[in-house]
Each structure stands twice: as C-alpha cells, then as structure tokens.
Amino acid sequence: MTESTHNPPSPKKKEPTRRDFLLLTAGAVGAVGTAYFAWPFIDSMNPAADILAQSTVDVDLSPIPAGQAITVVWRGKPIFVRHRTPKEIKEAEQTPLSQLIDPETDQDRVKKGHDDWLIVVGICTHLGCIPTGNKPTQTRGKYGGWSCPCHGSLYDTSGRVRRGPAPLNLAIPPYTFLTSTQIRLGVDEVAHG
Amino acid sequence: MGKLANIARWIDYRLPFFSFIDHELREYPTPKNLNYWWNFGSLAGITLVVMILSGIFLAMHYEPNTKEAFDSVEYIMRNINYGWFLRYLHANGATMFFIVVYIHMFRGLYYGSYKAPRELLWILGVVILLLMMATAFMGYVLPWGQMSYWGATVITNLFSVLPFGESIVEWLWGGFSVDNPTLNRFFALHYLFPFLIVGVVILHLIALHQHGSNNPLGIERKEPRDSIPFHPYYTVKDLFGLGVFALIWSYFIFFNPNFFGEPDNYIPANPLVTPPHIVPEWYFLPFYAILRSIPNKTLGVLAMVSSVSVLFFVPWLDTSKVRSATFRPLYKWVFWGFVVDCFILGCVGAYSPDHIYASLGGLSNQTLGQVTTLLYFTFFFVALPLLGIYEKTKPLPKSLSEPILQKKNIANVSASIFCLFMIGSLSPLYGSETPTLPRENWSFQGPLGTFDRTELQHGFQIYKEVCSTCHGLKQIRFRDLAALGYNHEEIKAIAAECKVEVIDDEGNVIEKPALPTDTFPNPYKNEQAARAANNSALPPDLSLITKARAGGPDYIYALLTGYEATPPKDVHLAEGLHYNPYFPGGQIAMIPPLSEGLVTYNDGSQPTINQMAKDVVTFLSWAAEPELEDRKQTGYKVLIYFIVFTILMYFVMKQVWARVKE
Numbered sequence: 001m002t003e004s005t006h007n008p009p010s011p012k013k014k015e016p017t018r019r020d021f022l023l024l025t026a027g028a029v030g031a032v033g034t035a036y037f038a039w040p041f042i043d044s045m046n047p048a049a050d051i052l053a054q055s056t057v058d059v060d061l062s063p064i065p066a067g068q069a070i071t072v073v074w075r076g077k078p079i080f081v082r083h084r085t086p087k088e089i090k091e092a093e094q095t096p097l098s099q100l101i102d103p104e105t106d107q108d109r110v111k112k113g114h115d116d117w118l119i120v121v122g123i124c125t126h127l128g129c130i131p132t133g134n135k136p137t138q139t140r141g142k143y144g145g146w147s148c149p150c151h152g153s154l155y156d157t158s159g160r161v162r163r164g165p166a167p168l169n170l171a172i173p174p175y176t177f178l179t180s181t182q183i184r185l186g187v188d189e190v191a192h193g
Numbered sequence: 194m195g196k197l198a199n200i201a202r203w204i205d206y207r208l209p210f211f212s213f214i215d216h217e218l219r220e221y222p223t224p225k226n227l228n229y230w231w232n233f234g235s236l237a238g239i240t241l242v243v244m245i246l247s248g249i250f251l252a253m254h255y256e257p258n259t260k261e262a263f264d265s266v267e268y269i270m271r272n273i274n275y276g277w278f279l280r281y282l283h284a285n286g287a288t289m290f291f292i293v294v295y296i297h298m299f300r301g302l303y304y305g306s307y308k309a310p311r312e313l314l315w316i317l318g319v320v321i322l323l324l325m326m327a328t329a330f331m332g333y334v335l336p337w338g339q340m341s342y343w344g345a346t347v348i349t350n351l352f353s354v355l356p357f358g359e360s361i362v363e364w365l366w367g368g369f370s371v372d373n374p375t376l377n378r379f380f381a382l383h384y385l386f387p388f389l390i391v392g393v394v395i396l397h398l399i400a401l402h403q404h405g406s407n408n409p410l411g412i413e414r415k416e417p418r419d420s421i422p423f424h425p426y427y428t429v430k431d432l433f434g435l436g437v438f439a440l441i442w443s444y445f446i447f448f449n450p451n452f453f454g455e456p457d458n459y460i461p462a463n464p465l466v467t468p469p470h471i472v473p474e475w476y477f478l479p480f481y482a483i484l485r486s487i488p489n490k491t492l493g494v495l496a497m498v499s500s501v502s503v504l505f506f507v508p509w510l511d512t513s514k515v516r517s518a519t520f521r522p523l524y525k526w527v528f529w530g531f532v533v534d535c536f537i538l539g540c541v542g543a544y545s546p547d548h549i550y551a552s553l554g555g556l557s558n559q560t561l562g563q564v565t566t567l568l569y570f571t572f573f574f575v576a577l578p579l580l581g582i583y584e585k586t587k588p589l590p591k592s593l594s595e596p597i598l599q600k601k602n603i604a605n606v607s608a609s610i611f612c613l614f615m616i617g618s619l620s621p622l623y624g625s626e627t628p629t630l631p632r633e634n635w636s637f638q639g640p641l642g643t644f645d646r647t648e649l650q651h652g653f654q655i656y657k658e659v660c661s662t663c664h665g666l667k668q669i670r671f672r673d674l675a676a677l678g679y680n681h682e683e684i685k686a687i688a689a690e691c692k693v694e695v696i697d698d699e700g701n702v703i704e705k706p707a708l709p710t711d712t713f714p715n716p717y718k719n720e721q722a723a724r725a726a727n728n729s730a731l732p733p734d735l736s737l738i739t740k741a742r743a744g745g746p747d748y749i750y751a752l753l754t755g756y757e758a759t760p761p762k763d764v765h766l767a768e769g770l771h772y773n774p775y776f777p778g779g780q781i782a783m784i785p786p787l788s789e790g791l792v793t794y795n796d797g798s799q800p801t802i803n804q805m806a807k808d809v810v811t812f813l814s815w816a817a818e819p820e821l822e823d824r825k826q827t828g829y830k831v832l833i834y835f836i837v838f839t840i841l842m843y844f845v846m847k848q849v850w851a852r853v854k855e
Contacts, residue, residue: 019848026841030432033834040275041250048254048272053672053710 056186058178061117069134071122074185078122079173080134080146081183084157088144089115092158099162102169106158109169114177119185120159120170124148131155131170146170217402222420223427224408225853226593230304231406232434233297235427239435240290241394245387247283248332255335257380259373262337263461267668267737270820277820278827281450282442287329288453289442291476294322302507303528305516306407312508314400319504321393326477326501328386331379333474338458343471345371345379351484354494370464411517412589419593421853429846436839443835447828448640451740459741459817460733469777470545478542479535483569485546486562496566503573510573512581520587524580531572538565630747630775633807637814638746643822644815649677651794652812655805657687658792660735663727663783665715668736669816672709676819677812684709728769730782739810740817746810751775753806756785 057074059081064070069082084092092106110118124131131146131153132138141147143162145155153166160169174188205211254273256265269276298318301307307315334345349371352361367374405414414420445452453475457468473481483500487493503510518525541562548558636645653674656666671688679687689706691714697703707714715734717723724731733741742748752775760772760779770780787802794800815821 022841022845022848026845029834029838029841033838036834040278041246043274044250044276044279045253046274048268048274048276050268050272050670050710053670 056184059183059185060181061183062181066116068136071134072185074173077173078130079185080118080120080122080159080170082118082120082134084116084118086116088157091144092156092160095156095158095160101161101164102167104158104160104169109158109160109172111175111177114180117183118157118159119173119175119183121173122146122170124150124153124166125161125168125170126151126153126164126166218428219422219424221402221423222405222414223423224406224414224593225419225421225426226408226410227406227427227430228409229434230296230300230409232431233293233300235431236293236434236438237290237297238394239438240286240293241387241390244283244286244290245391247279247286248384248387250279251283252380252384255380257335257377259337259376259462262335262376264668266336271668271673277450277824278446281446281824285442285445285450285453287332287474288445288476289438290325291329293438294325295476298322298504299532301407302531303518303525304407304409305411305511305513305518307508308511308516309508310404311400311407314397315508316505317393317397317400319501321390321397322504323501324386324390324393328383328390329474329476331383331386334376334379335383336458337376337462339460339462339466339468340455340458340471342371342462342464343467344473345375347471348473349375351494351497354491372464407516408593409517409519410590410593411515411519412593415592416594425849426853429842429849433839433842433846436835436842440832440835440839443828443831447824447831450824456741456743456745459737472543475539475543478540479538479569480542482538482542482562483566486541486559486566496570500566500569503570507573507577510577512578513584513586514581515586515589520589521580521584522587523584524576527572527576527580531569531576534565534568534572537561538569541565630744630751633747633750633810635746635814636811637821640825640828642825644811646678647796647798648808648811649815650679651798651805651808652810652815653677654794655787655792655809656735656812659786660809661713662716663723663732665717665732665734666713666736666816667715667734668712669819670710670712671707673819676815681709728782732783735813735816737817739814746814748775749813750806750810752781753787753809754802 057072057079059070059072059079061081061083064081064083066083067085067088069080071078071080073079089106095106097103097105106115109120122130122134126148127150129148129150131148133140133146133155139147141154143154143156145157145159145162147154148166151165152163153161154163155166155170156162158169159172161167173185175183175185176187177183201211251269254265254269254276256262266280269280271277273279301315301318330344330348334341349362349365352358352365355361363369365375366372367378405420408414455472457471460468472478480497480500484493484497487496513521513524515521518528541558544558546559546562550556550558550561553561636642636648656664671684671691674684674687675681685708688709688711691707691711692704693707693711693714694702695705715723717726720731739745739749744751752773755773755775757772757774760766764772764779766772766780770782771784772779773781787805789802790800791805792800798804818824
C-alpha cells in the first residue's frame with residue numbers, strides 16, 4: 001500500500017506495546033464477533049428442528065412375497081425393502097470378499113435371524129440416481145441386485161456394488177424389527193442378547 | 194508481503210479496486226471536527242447491510258401465500274435454527290433503521306447540510322427515505338397478520354384519490370381487495386427495493402465525496418490542517434458508535450422483541466374484521482397524523498404526500514447563507530421546536546382521532562393534530578424562508594482550527610440533553626389505551642425470568658383437560674413438550690391420546706394415534722363447525738394468544754379470573770354471553786372456564802381458580818414464545834460481547850485521536 005498523503009503528527013513514540021496490544025485485542029474481538037454473527041445465518045440453512053425430528057416409518061412386511069421388493073419413503077429417500085429367496089441369500093453369503101469393491105459380509109448387512117430381508121437406501125452411491133430392479137419388470141443386472149440406469153453401476157443381492165463407477169455399497173438405514181413381519185425405519189436399537 | 198503487494202498492484206493496474214478503497218475510505222480527507230451526530234450515516238449503511246442479509250435468509254423460509262404466510266413466519270420462529278433471531282433482528286432492524294435515518298436527517302437540518310453545493314446529496318437522501326418507507330410498508334404486510342392486512346388496505350386505498358383511482362388501486366391489488374396477488378407482488382418488491390436503496394446510497398456517497406462532509410461549524414475547509422484522513426480516525430469512531438448502537442438493537446432483539454410491534458399482528462389476517470384500533474408502525478405515525486387531521490380525503494392525502502415531498506425543496510426553502518444552527522440563534526430554537534412538533538405528531542398518530550387528553554385540559558386529539566400539522570408546514574414554508582432574511586446570525590469562525598471548537602462540545606451536549614428531555618417529557622402522551630390490568634408476578638418476566646416447570650406442566654394439564662375441548666394449539670407439536678420437562682416416552686403417550694386423520698393404503702380416511710411430530714389437532718373440523726358449536730363465536734387458537742392481546746399474560750389472567758356472575762345494572766347481557774369486564778365490550782361467549790377443584794394435580798397442590806389461571810397462562814406464554822429462555826441466554830452473551838467491544842473501541846478511539854489533539 002502506498003503511504004497516505006497526509007501523515008498525522010506522531011512526534012513521540014511512546015508505549016508502542018500498549019497501543020499494539022489494544023489494536024490487536026480490538027481486531028481479535030471484532031473477528032470473533034463477526035464469526036459468531038455469521039453462525040446464526042449459516043445455521044438457519046441447516047435442516048430445521050421439525051425436519052430433524054421427522055418421524056419414524058413403520059413398514060408391514062407381510063404382503064411382500066419372496067423374490068419381490070417394495071419402495072417406501074423415509075426422510076424423503078426411497079428405501080428398498082426386499083424379500084430375498086434362499087438362492088439369493090446363498091449367492092450373497094458365498095461371494096468371496098476378495099471379489100468386492102467395498103468388502104462387507106452379507107451378515108453385516110442384514111439383521112440377525114432376519115436374513116431373508118434386505119433393507120437398503122435406494123440411492124446409487126455414485127451420483128445419487130435411483131437404481132432399477134425393485135419392480136419385477138425392471139432389470140436387476142448381472143448380479144441379481146440392482147442396476148443403476150445413469151452410469152451402469154451394478155449391485156448384488158446384498159446391495160453391494162459389484163461394478164463401478166459407484167464406490168460404495170448401498171447404504172443401510174437405521175431400522176428395527178418390531179415383530180417378524182414389521183420393521184420401524186429410523187431407529188436402530190441394539191438387539192438385546 | 195512483497196508478493197501480496199505485487200498481486201495487489203497487478204489487479205489495481207487493471208481494476209483500481211485498492212486505490213479506490215485507499216482513496217475513498219482510507220485517506221479520504223474529512224473535517225476534523227465532526228461530532229457524534231455524524232455517526233448516523235455509517236450506522237444507516239451498516240443497518241441496510243444487516244437488513245438485506247437477514248432478509249435474504251428469512252426469504253429462504255418464508256411462503257408468500259395468503260394460506261401459508263402467517264404460519265410460515267411462526268415456522269421460522271419455532272423450527273428454523275436461530276429463526277427467531279433472524280426475524281427479530283429484521284423486525285427490530287426496521288425500527289432501528291428509521292431511528293438512525295431520522296436522526297441523520299435532523300442532523301442535516303440542524304447543520305444545514307443540504308445547502309450548496311450539497312443539494313443533490315440531500316435530495317438523494319430523501320429518495321432513499323421514500324424507498325425505505327415503501328420497503329418497510331411492504332415488509333410489514335408479509336407476516337399477514339391483522340395489522341399487515343389492514344395496513345395494506347388503508348395505504349393502497351390512498352391511491353384512490355388519484356384520477357382513475359379505483360382502477361389504480363385494483364391494479365395495485367391485482368384483484369378487488371388485498372389478497373394473494375397483492376401479497377405475492379409485495380414480497381417480490383420488498384426483495385427488490387432494498388437493492389434500489391443500495392443503488393441510491395452509492396449515488397448518495399458519490400455526491401458526498403464530491404465535496405466531503407459538512408461539519409458542525411458549517412464552514413468549508415480552507416487549509417490542510419482542517420482535515421484528517423477518514424481512516425483510522427472516523428473508522429474507529431464509527432466502530433465505537435456501532436458498539437453503542439448494537440447494544441441498543443440487541444436489547445430489543447433479545448429482551449423486548451415486540452416492543453415496537455402491535456399485538457394484533459399476531460392474529461392472522463381476517464378480511465372481514467378490521468381491528469378496533471389500527472395504527473401504522475411508529476415511524477409512519479407523524480405522517481399518518483397529518484393525513485387524519487384534515488377532514489377531507491383528497492386534501493388529507495395531499496397534505497401527507499406534501500409532508501414528505503416538501504423535504505425535496507428544503508435546499509431552496511431555506512434562504513439563510515449560514516449553514517450551521519450554531520450561528521443561527523433563532524433557527525436553533527425553531528429547529529428544536531420542529532423536532533418536538535414531529536414527536537407530538539407521532540403521539541397524535543398513535544391515538545384514535547376522538548381521544549381526549551385529560552391532562553391537557555380536555556384537548557382533543559383532532560385539534561392537537563391540526564395545530565401540529567399547521568406548525569409542521571409553517572416550519573418549511575414560513576420559518577425556513579423568512580428566518581434566512583430576517584435572522585441576525587453570529588459571526589462565523591475563520592477556519593475549523595479556530596479555538597471556538599472548545600465551546601462547541603458543551604453546546605452539543607446540552608442540545609442532546611435537551612432533545613432527550615423533550616422526548617422524555619412527551620412519553621406520557623404516548624401510551625396504550627388498554628384497561629388497567631391486575632399485575633401478576635410471572636416466573637418468566639424480566640430479563641432473568643425462566644418458565645416455572647411445575648406451572649408449565651400444570652398449565653398444560655389444564656389446557657389438555659379444559660381448554661382443548663374448544664381451543665386449538667396448532668403451532669405446537671407434541672415433541673415441543675420436551676421443553677416442559679417430559680421425556681420421549683411421556684410425550685409419545687400424550688400424543689397417542691389424540692387422534693389424527695390419515696389416508697390408508699386403500700385411500701380411506703382413518704384415525705390414527707398422533708405421533709410426537711404431529712401438531713396439536715384442532716377440536717373442530719373447520720371454522721363453521723367451531724362457530725356452530727359455540728353460539729356463532731369462534732374460539733381462537735391459543736398458540737399465540739398471550740402475544741396477540743394487549744396486556745399479554747396479565748390480560749389472559751384477568752380474563753380467566755375476572756368473570757362476574759351478576760353484571761352491573763346498566764349492562765344488558767345478550768343471550769348466551771357472560772359478563773367479564775376485561776373483555777372488550779364486557780360480554781364474552783366463553784363460559785367461565787375455571788372452577789375450584791376442576792382438575793386434580795398429581796403433586797397434590799391446590800387447584801384454586803387463581804392458581805389454575807396462573808398455571809395455564811404460564812403454559813400459554815411458553816406456547817407463544819417457546820424460544821424465550823434461549824433468547825434471553827443468547828442475549829446476555831451478546832450484550833456482554835458488545836459491552837466489551839464498545840469499551841475496547843472507546844479506548845482505541847482515545848489512542849488514535851490523541852494524535853489529533855496534540
């Protein structure tokens with residue numbers, strides 16, 4: 001910066017430390033204040049209290065025959081609820097982890113004792129499209145799970161990605177079995193015993 | 194450092210950003226004798242920025258639709274993170290903006306800042322004022338309360354005095370009354386106008402920097418030592434002023450957020466009922482008083498329009514060669530008289546025209562309004578032109594650096610004290626006309642008050658067992674009850690006692706137990722059903738009741754406990770009504786809702802009528818202001834911050850200015 005044309009008279013250089021301290025403190029206080037002032041504005045754009053508290057969704061599983069799936073909406077997202085056949089379960093369990101892009105066992109992706117039910121968030125982990133394969137008329141792809149129409153990612157019967165570009169398996173939402181034919185999405189209670 | 198300077202130089206050679214800042218904000222030569230009245234220009238600029246910012250963030254959540262608008266504002270207050278802060282910042286910001294701008298204008302009037310060569314500077318300022326008025330008016334319509342609606346109706350009807358007025362008003366409305374198209378366009382324009390203001394502010398600043406600021410002596414600068422660079426002298430002085438200003442603004446946001454508001458605006462707009470006493474926001478009161486004081490529609494509107502537009506001609510109406518009132522012994526007093534006149538006009542505007550001032554010997558508000566209106570115009574059309582000709586002014590100092598400065602400070606202090614004193618002495622004029630209410634001690638009142646949890650839970654029990662048979666509570670969700678001290682399981686159980694209608698998989702409407710995320714269901718299916726069941730009276734929703742009635746909690750308490758079984762002899766009760774002196778008109782459809790031992794409190798405390806009333810009012814006050822405790826706590830932190838900030842800036846200012854004094 002160029003020097004100001006008008007330089008105020010400052011004949012004596014007294015107490016430079018006190019003055020510096022004052023200016024630094026004032027600057028710091030101002031900066032902290034500005035940051036705090038900005039926070040309510042930024043935070044106001046986060047999900048509002050009622051959206052955060054959005055309710056859980058109960059799903060009745062009894063009408064879904066083996067081999068078929070339904071889509072339910074939870075927190076504005078499609079959730080795939082799939083009733084797997086013994087063959088599909090076997091395929092999923094026997095796939096060696098070495099063949100997986102995002103290695104994860106099938107047991108880790110279902111609830112213990114309910115391995116005929118696969119419940120995943122139906123959003124491709126690549127760029128957020130909805131994979132096909134949930135309806136009987138739709139193609140499920142080579143691995144029998146889902147196939148993404150946008151960029152060709154393929155998922156198996158455990159919802160694990162088998163062909164990219166998607167990097168990760170389909171996400172598992174929090175849910176709990178209320179009875180053997182009813183689940184509640186949104187709560188992930190630790191199974192007792 | 195060297196690299197940064199090089200980059201700055203590279204940019205500056207192509208886009209003179211840095212030299213512009215340097216020239217206009219840093220070295221910009223400013224008179225060295227500006228007093229604190231010169232702080233208000235920068236304060237107005239800062240307020241404008243804060244208003245635009247908070248407005249943009251509010252607009253992200255607001256719904257400009259007559260069906261949604263009112264509830265969306267409440268949604269902002271209750272569900273959006275810091276929504277209550279943004280809204281109160283914005284609503285009180287309008288008030289702060291006008292305070293600052295009015296002081297800024299009075300300062301201009303006192304020191305003759307509009308005189309050659311600053312006429313256009315002044316005129317641009319008046320344009321900003323007009324734009325501000327339009328913006329503030331349209332913004333006040335957006336919450337879609339009763340005052341919003343009727344304010345919009347009254348102000349747009351002003352245009353009906355124009356030729357083809359009827360068509361113009363319908364064009365403004367986009368229909369045959371104020372309705373959804375009106376709200377939509379007001380929202381669009383309320384968003385646009387602040388940016389027009391920014392544009393005119395830029396012109397205002399360009400005009401200002403052409404000849405620089407006027408100063409308390411009102412003489413031009415003659416030698417270099419009359420000026421000092423803007424930075425750091427006035428930047429730090431403005432920051433100190435900002436600290437004081439922020440303290441005042443914060444006080445209102447956090448501790449008295451509805452001080453400048455009208456309770457009626459917490460009642461949703463109703464096109465069929467005009468509130469008994471409609472008033473504009475305080476900053477329009479003087480102009481509103483001028484409008485009303487003339488008993489002819491066209492002339493009244495004309496007078497009101499002239500009262501603002503006369504400001505455009507001030508540079509030519511004032512014929513005096515001397516700028517500053519410091520050297521105009523007569524004008525000085527005429528000026529203060531004018532300030533007081535404006536305040537009285539404000540008080541006149543706040544009262545109904547039939548109001549009688551008992552303390553002023555039975556003076557009627559209409560007469561007072563006519564006298565003060567006459568004085569208002571006398572100032573511009575008689576005093577300003579004639580004083581310039583006949584007033585004998587004091588000799589002007591030769592330069593800003595003359596020792597006369599010393600005396601100036603005392604004059605300024607006494608002037609500000611005078612101003613405060615006059616405003617203070619007017620305060621008895623200004624006040625609400627509510628009946629005197631018995632004052633209760635509320636746990637949540639005062640800057641430190643918090644809701645008493647036992648009273649809240651008892652109050653909720655009374656709402657649930659008594660009030661909820663007729664009154665809704667639609668802004669409250671069951672999960673909000675966590676603030677009363679209930680845990681999740683208890684809330685689930687409370688919610689499950691209520692039924693909500695949902696559509697099942699076959700498309701049938703079925704009833705299901707409510708969930709914690711549901712709002713309290715209304716006891717009636719619709720307004721018609723509610724009226725049919727209540728002798729054609731509509732039990733109001735209670736979510737905002739303590740905010741929507743003058744007197745607030747005290748009024749509701751007085752109403753609940755104030756029933757009289759036998760009305761006075763001169764009162765003839767209509768059928769189905771009950772006598773309650775606190776209810777406007779004295780006759781209320783609601784049966785006395787509370788009776789001794791009506792409910793059983795779990796903890797064995799005695800359910801007397803007074804105790805039950807207190808409990809339920811505490812609960813309803815929470816329902817109206819669930820953010821209250823959070824707001825006050827945040828408020829303390831903010832106040833402490835700004836106290837520290839102001840003190841620091843004061844010392845920095847002293848340090849910096851010590852160099853000038855030497």
